[in-house]
Amino acid sequence: QQQVKQSPQSLIVQKGGISIINCAYENTAFDYFPWYQQFPGKGPALLIAIRPDVSEKKEGRFTISFNKSAKQFSLHIMDSQPGDSATYFCAAYPSGSARQLTFGSGTQLTVLP
Amino acid sequence: EPEVTQTPSHQVTQMGQEVILRCVPISNHLYFYWYRQILGQKVEFLVSFYNNEISEKSEIFDDQFSVERPDGSNFTLKIRSTKLEDSAMYFCASNPRTGLDTGELFFGEGSRLTVL
Numbered sequence: 001q002q003q004v005k006q007s008p009q010s011l012i013v014q015k016g017g018i019s020i021i022n023c024a025y026e027n028t029a030f031d032y033f034p035w036y037q038q039f040p041g042k043g044p045a046l047l048i049a050i051r052p053d054v055s056e057k058k059e060g061r062f063t064i065s066f067n068k069s070a071k072q073f074s075l076h077i078m079d080s081q082p083g084d085s086a087t088y089f090c091a092a093y094p095s096g097s098a099r100q101l102t103f104g105s106g107t108q109l110t111v112l113p
Numbered sequence: 114e115p116e117v118t119q120t121p122s123h124q125v126t127q128m129g130q131e132v133i134l135r136c137v138p139i140s141n142h143l144y145f146y147w148y149r150q151i152l153g154q155k156v157e158f159l160v161s162f163y164n165n166e167i168s169e170k171s172e173i174f175d176d177q178f179s180v181e182r183p184d185g186s187n188f189t190l191k192i193r194s195t196k197l198e199d200s201a202m203y204f205c206a207s208n209p210r211t212g213l214d215t216g217e218l219f220f221g222e223g224s225r226l227t228v229l
Contacts, residue, residue, distance in 0.1 A: 034217070036156075043117075043204050043220030044156060089156060100146065100158040100169055101218060 004092050006104030013111050019077040021107045023090035030092035035075050038087045080111045115139045117221035119205050125227045126195055134190045134224045136205030145188045146206040195228045
């Protein structure tokens with residue numbers, strides 16, 4: 001029940017295209033859904049996050065779509081750039097705990113020039 | 114910009130040896146975490162620490178693991194007797210958990226542990 005399932009495992013997109021990564025969860029106690037970006041040799045860094053009281057959040061080229069009833073959320077990267085090439089992890093925080101992040105399995109995004 | 118710093122960046126050890134990984138969290142943060150990432154796999158929670166004690170720990174965090182905040186700045190992870198399967202990247206993270214808490218964890222760059 002603590003799992004966050006992420007797909008696809010890898011994604012190749014042309015420069016300027018849209019990258020879409022999907023995640024699903026089961027635990028209804030999750031109440032905070034961040035996306036982390038990780039470059040090789042670096043730690044994960046927060047990219048964008050959403051709470052379940054909204055269905056969408058946009059920051060620049062990055063948008064999270066959230067479907068509470070389906071228990072799914074997704075990351076859309078518009079106008080994808082080669083510099084976006086990284087591993088992306090969705091994650092979730094459960095309420096009522098020390099708020100440890102549960103990570104998805106990660107998506108390795110490659111944006112071709 | 115304040116950051117979480119970790120040392121060493123890479124440690125190679127023999128199976129059965131003790132290892133200590135060190136972290137300096139961001140100075141005004143109150144919650145500290147250790148996560149690990151086996152090569153090519155997802156980031157997994159190990160332990161959270163607040164007010165000088167463990168808040169939560171995962172099934173991975175067995176008796177071979179311990180954490181400590183020996184002074185006002187360092188936060189350490191000790192593995193008493195390393196096993197081959199402990200080979201991973203270990204990330205320290207911190208979180209302010211104040212009224213302005215956005216829920217963001219700030220991660221260090223990690224310490225790569227290789228057990229031979």
